Amino acid sequence: xxxxxxxxxxxxxxxxxxxxxxxxxxxxxxxxxxxxxxxxxxxxxxxxxxxxxxxxxxxxxxxxxxxxxxxxxxxxxxxxxxxxxxxxxxxxxxxxxxxxxxxxxxxxxxxxxxxxxxxxxxxxxxxxxxxxxxxxxxxxxxxxxxxxxxxxxxxxxxxxxxxxxxxxxxxxxxxxxxxxxxxxxxxxxxxxxxxxxxxxxxxxxxxxxxxxxxxxxxxxxxxxxxxxxxxxxxxxxxx
Amino acid sequence: xxxxxxxxxxxxxxxxxxxxxxxxxxxxxxxxxxxxxxxxxxxxxxxxxxxxxxxxxxxxxxxxxxxxxxxxxxxxxxxxxxxxxxxxxxxxxxxxxxxxxxxxxxxxxxxxxxxxxxxxxxxxxxxxxxxxxxxxxxxxxxxxxxxxxxxxxxxxxxxxxxxxxxxxxxxxxxxxxxxxxxxxxxxxxxxxxxxxxxxxxxxxxxxxxxxxxxxxxxxxxxxxxxxxx
Numbered sequence: 001x002x003x004x005x006x007x008x009x010x011x012x013x014x015x016x017x018x019x020x021x022x023x024x025x026x027x028x029x030x031x032x033x034x035x036x037x038x039x040x041x042x043x044x045x046x047x048x049x050x051x052x053x054x055x056x057x058x059x060x061x062x063x064x065x066x067x068x069x070x071x072x073x074x075x076x077x078x079x080x081x082x083x084x085x086x087x088x089x090x091x092x093x094x095x096x097x098x099x100x101x102x103x104x105x106x107x108x109x110x111x112x113x114x115x116x117x118x119x120x121x122x123x124x125x126x127x128x129x130x131x132x133x134x135x136x137x138x139x140x141x142x143x144x145x146x147x148x149x150x151x152x153x154x155x156x157x158x159x160x161x162x163x164x165x166x167x168x169x170x171x172x173x174x175x176x177x178x179x180x181x182x183x184x185x186x187x188x189x190x191x192x193x194x195x196x197x198x199x200x201x202x203x204x205x206x207x208x209x210x211x212x213x214x215x216x217x218x219x220x221x222x223x224x225x226x227x228x229x230x231x232x233x234x235x236x237x238x239x
Numbered sequence: 240x241x242x243x244x245x246x247x248x249x250x251x252x253x254x255x256x257x258x259x260x261x262x263x264x265x266x267x268x269x270x271x272x273x274x275x276x277x278x279x280x281x282x283x284x285x286x287x288x289x290x291x292x293x294x295x296x297x298x299x300x301x302x303x304x305x306x307x308x309x310x311x312x313x314x315x316x317x318x319x320x321x322x323x324x325x326x327x328x329x330x331x332x333x334x335x336x337x338x339x340x341x342x343x344x345x346x347x348x349x350x351x352x353x354x355x356x357x358x359x360x361x362x363x364x365x366x367x368x369x370x371x372x373x374x375x376x377x378x379x380x381x382x383x384x385x386x387x388x389x390x391x392x393x394x395x396x397x398x399x400x401x402x403x404x405x406x407x408x409x410x411x412x413x414x415x416x417x418x419x420x421x422x423x424x425x426x427x428x429x430x431x432x433x434x435x436x437x438x439x440x441x442x443x444x445x446x447x448x449x450x451x452x453x454x455x456x457x458x459x460x461x462x463x464x465x466x467x468x
Contacts, residue, residue, distance in 0.1 A: 036307065036340060044337040044338065045337070047337075050323075050325075100321045100322065100323050101319065101320060101321025102320070102321050102322065102323065104284075104317045104319075104320060105315070105317060105320050105335065105382065106338060107287070107289040108287045108288070108289055108310060108313055108315035108317075108392075109310060109338035109339045109340075110310050110311045110338065110339050110340040110386070111307075111338050111339075111340065112307070112310065113289075116338060
């Protein structure tokens with residue numbers, strides 16, 4: 001067809017506005033009617049984790065790297081004394097919805113509050129795990145203790161803080177929760193620092209079995225505690 | 240489309256907040272009237288699936304309110320809601336869009352549309368902590384509409400709105416109610432008097448009246464005042 005004629009037709013006949021477009025679109029089966037995968041929820045949440053959580057974890061890792069560079073004999077315990085603050089980051093983030101009164105809104109969205117909080121805890125938990133594994137690997141370079149014992153020394157204060165923090169979040173209500181969790185993590189950290197300085201008997205490798213045993217028990221307890229927290233999360237807020 | 244509430248009960252310790260309620264909602268606007276403490280908010284939370292009834296069932300065309308498919312078509316404005324301190328109005332809507340499963344381009348477009356609809360385009364980049372009560376409430380209304388809900392639940396939606404905003408809100412809801420289920424809870428009769436197709440009245444956890452309010456029944460406000468005084 002002649003190009004000029006084409007242009008003339010275009011000018012003469014304006015395309016009509018779409019009629020009942022919304023109705024038509026609503027009738028198309030939506031992918032979103034399928035159940036969301038954990039991957040989708042994680043992707044939607046990763047950008048909304050408070051910057052402070054990433055910043056504090058990175059700062060703690062930096063401080064631990066400094067301790068490691070000093071090559072002190074008690075480096076393992078100095079590093080482990082800082083790990084409660086890593087756990088604190090996860091706990092503070094998991095309680096944000098309730099603290100800022102967003103929980104009710106978040107519960108009524110496609111991704112439930114339970115999925116949202118679980119995905120945030122999972123993201124930060126994996127980040128912490130990577131940091132902790134790095135710390136264990138780096139302290140292991142000093143070859144002062146066996147791998148399992150080094151891991152137990154590093155992990156136990158972190159796990160203890162996490163377990164107690166989850167218990168506080170599950171059993172308490174109100175704005176005092178973050179302060180209680182901060183108090184617990186500070187207390188565990190300070191106790192570790194003091195113990196390191198006094199060379200207390202419990203830190204000796206002879207008691208290593210208790211550290212290893214405690215670590216395994218706490219891992220199991222945290223899984224159970226996390227499950228309970230998720231189960232009671234939505235109901236407890238309004239009951 | 241039918242939202243069925245079937246013999247639903249909710250008890251808090253020794254107080255029965257909702258007592259064996261049954262009703263059906265179809266597309267249109269339903270006004271839920273009742274004094275403070277009548278059990279309206281508890282009822283709405285159960286309809287949104289965020290509170291589990293002690294007994295009874297709530298479903299939309301056979302889909303439980305606990306199902307993700309239901310939440311996907313649900314819009315909810317709670318009576319009281321907060322926000323993260325670092326959020327601007329636009330951030331708030333984008334965040335809730337993400338939770339409602341909208342992809343980024345759709346979320347951005349819908350956020351702009353809704354901010355314009357509720358008259359907050361100019362304040363989109365302002366922190367919510369600097370918003371007035373009315374602005375926050377309009378933002379709340381906007382978030383409830385993000386996913387173009389087929390079921391819209393509004394708890395005291397006009398609280399904090401000035402008279403002009405109330406009129407604009409009623410027009411907006413009247414439009415949405417043409418094809419969707421809208422349940423609007425309030426203790427202000429004038430909010431629903433002219434737009435509700437169906438009225439539910441609650442007192443002490445029970446429905447004391449349900450049906451279409453006809454002019455021959457007289458003034459709704461007078462009836463309400465008589466019942467709740």
